[in-house]
Amino acid sequence: MNTAQNTPMGRFDDAAIVLEDTAVTYGRGETATRALDTTSLVLRDGEFVALVGPSGCGKSTILKLAAGLLPASEGYVFVGGREISARAARVGIAFQNATMLPWLSVRDNIMLPLKIVSPFKAGYRSKKATEYRERADALLAQVGLDGFGDKYPWQLSGGMLQRASLCRALIHEPRVLLLDEPFGALDQFTREELWGILQDLWLDKKPTVLLVTHDLREAAYLASRVCIMSPRPGRIVEDRAVDFQRPRTVARTYDNDFIKLMQDLRALITHDGPNTVGSAAS
Numbered sequence: 001m002n003t004a005q006n007t008p009m010g011r012f013d014d015a016a017i018v019l020e021d022t023a024v025t026y027g028r029g030e031t032a033t034r035a036l037d038t039t040s041l042v043l044r045d046g047e048f049v050a051l052v053g054p055s056g057c058g059k060s061t062i063l064k065l066a067a068g069l070l071p072a073s074e075g076y077v078f079v080g081g082r083e084i085s086a087r088a089a090r091v092g093i094a095f096q097n098a099t100m101l102p103w104l105s106v107r108d109n110i111m112l113p114l115k116i117v118s119p120f121k122a123g124y125r126s127k128k129a130t131e132y133r134e135r136a137d138a139l140l141a142q143v144g145l146d147g148f149g150d151k152y153p154w155q156l157s158g159g160m161l162q163r164a165s166l167c168r169a170l171i172h173e174p175r176v177l178l179l180d181e182p183f184g185a186l187d188q189f190t191r192e193e194l195w196g197i198l199q200d201l202w203l204d205k206k207p208t209v210l211l212v213t214h215d216l217r218e219a220a221y222l223a224s225r226v227c228i229m230s231p232r233p234g235r236i237v238e239d240r241a242v243d244f245q246r247p248r249t250v251a252r253t254y255d256n257d258f259i260k261l262m263q264d265l266r267a268l269i270t271h272d273g274p275n276t277v278g279s280a281a282s
């Protein structure tokens with residue numbers, strides 16, 4: 001087992017996520033798929049980084065590595081200072097489809113990680129149950145779902161479910177939040193509203209966030225850094241800081257400097273010239 005002292009991790013004292021010369025090949029032999037080419041990436045504690053790139057370039061693969069759901073074929077992955085394969089780190093995860101258990105209330109769905117994740121599960125059955133309920137209700141209020149805790153998932157709209165999914169990802173106060181196209185299935189207005197909510201949640205507790213998205217406007221609105229990946233087998237070809245003042249607004253995304261940034265990023269993905277911004281990356 002590797003530790004922070006005797007591996008490359010020792011060089012990144014304040015890093016929340018480190019990929020060091022990491023590569024992933026799915027399968028073996030003739031059916032093997034090289035999904036992620038040799039890639040290095042460091043997220044400092046509290047950073048918000050967006051991963052953008054063509055379909056199939058390995059974005060979700062990077063999230064699976066950081067979540068400990070997938071071992072690296074080559075190189076190292078550290079989360080919270082530990083090699084990920086050594087011990088699962090405490091992360092929060094939200095996907096494009098907010099899968100909820102239909103027989104549980106929204107509040108009980110949100111509280112699920114507390115039932116499963118140490119050290120919370122010990123307190124779940126005892127005196128902490130009330131505290132956990134209050135924590136779930138406070139999060140629901142933060143995302144505009146005050147009073148919806150007793151409803152069932154099928155009584156909520158897609159946008160409301162995705163808000164609840166964010167609450168579930170945050171209920172155990174993870175220091176690392178992994179988001180895989182969390183707003184991809186939503187209409188534009190709901191998506192923009194949720195950008196604001198996610199930004200507020202991030203500004204409140206400053207977890208380290210790794211967001212996979214196809215939407216460059218979403219990436220530039222939310223992230224402090226946008227990493228652009230090449231086609232499969234992907235690797236990071238651009239790591240761009242986004243310095244716009246926070247809190248950011250939707251109106252800000254129509255300013256010239258914001259549009260210029262999106263044009264630059266899009267050109268890196270499509271290899272088009274800078275004046276060809278259209279709908280492909282949004």
Ligand SMILES: Nc1ncnc2c1ncn2[C@@H]1O[C@H](COP(=O)(O)OP(=O)(O)OP(=O)(O)O)[C@@H](O)[C@H]1O
Nearest residue numbers: 026027033035054055056057058059060061062232
């Ligand atoms: N379990 C698996 N077994 C075999 N190949 C896989 C597996 N998971 C992903 N792949 C392949 O690895 C490559 C990268 O997949 P990944 O899901 O990471 O891409 P992505 O960038 O997230 O794609 P998208 O933007 O379309 O969601 C793809 O070619 C995919 O077909």
